[in-house]
Amino acid sequence: MQTANVGQDSNNTAPAPAHQQVYHQLRESILFGDFTPGQPVTIQGLVTELGAGMTPVREAIRRLTAEGALEFQGNRRVTVPELNAGNVDELIIAREALEPALAQRAAERATAEQIAALEATDLQLDRAIEHGDIPAYLRLNYEFHAQLYAIAAAPILTQIADGLWLRFGPSLRVVCGRMGTQNLPDRHKETIDAMRLGDVEKAREAIREDVIQGMVQIREALYPATA
Amino acid sequence: MQTANVGQDSNNTAPAPAHQQVYHQLRESILFGDFTPGQPVTIQGLVTELGAGMTPVREAIRRLTAEGALEFQGNRRVTVPELNAGNVDELIIAREALEPALAQRAAERATAEQIAALEATDLQLDRAIEHGDIPAYLRLNYEFHAQLYAIAAAPILTQIADGLWLRFGPSLRVVCGRMGTQNLPDRHKETIDAMRLGDVEKAREAIREDVIQGMVQIREALYPATA
DNA sequence: CAGGAAAAAATTTGATCATATTCTTGGCGG
């Protein structure tokens, strides 16, 4: 959400608390596919791997568990969730409901600069797709939507939508790994055009299609049999 | 979500971890109005009040912060969030999007027993409204919706919808305290009737109206000026 | 004698606590 100074402390600002740093690191790892669905996540493993204390790691894990990015396995174990077909359907419902609302608000508020920045991200995204650079694709695709959220200026809706990315991030990574980046069309250009023209309804619809298209692709890749 | 054994350990089962117990206690306190919007929540206060250790309390707070039930004030302070008019609007959007979807799924799946249980809850709710029993009203109103979520069998959507209750719970309490329970009509009867008849669309619409009605009432009570 | 299931020991991991450290804040003196 807020861009806290995750790194070293600049001149006067205090460094971010360790638990926040750990949280952000873990979050990125989950979002951009350093973890695979089903993978166990151990506290002690992270403690040694990140060189952090036990308490910050525990807190970061709790936070991510609450966001649905990790799953409490009952027996004190925590794993990266594996999505079943029903879960994907739920995510489709949720994203189809939320993202168009955010896009609409963004279209109503966007300045020319913000739209330009959006387009810049999308161009980088195109390049990543051309090069088949999956990590860059995942990052920039998320970045595009995150920029849209920021423009929408709706903190609660944004937090919820962001949480959804955490849920399907690991699976998206798997799907991309299988299919490459070529067959991943989006509706970003249409969205940007609509925003330039101030056509709120069209922007809303473009994002709706973008989201559904992407989610259905995940579902088809993971569960081809299911209708 | 899952009904862990929060209390003493029954014969063979291990007692729930302290951090979960603390989480559930805090959660209830927030949901049913033991905390008021803006109220600061201190770790040490909870440690002494609940007689729990510091680590479990910290973890519970982190979890509730991630769910939006508490707010990180930046300077290490945590408070119960105060909703502004825009926040309420966002909550309306989110609930209007999610609850009908859940109601639809519930209507598609409900057994006669489940509908009967729903009706029983609603009758208790009516009694609480008659008696002006605000705590009971808050509890049973939530219970009604929670039962609906359970029937819908959609864990992700349920978790998100549940999180929304945590966000407006404290404010709902304030509104009820101001207006009493009399002027709080709902569409529960219509919902139950529609479910009995298997009229999925009507159930969806009834819940949609129920939710909007309730949320608009909160908005009007807190921010009368705003359209 | 080999294979395998059950039991027991060992190791790994999670939960909690007491304590030290760091940061914020409110009051006091300049």
Add this chain to the structure above:
DNA sequence: CCGCCAAGAATATGATCAAATTTTTTCCTG
């Protein structure tokens, strides 16, 4: 009125205890 200092609260650490998993051992059966 501004800056410094002390009190209090939050953060972080490492130790300790408990639970779960894994490995080893044992014993029985074919």
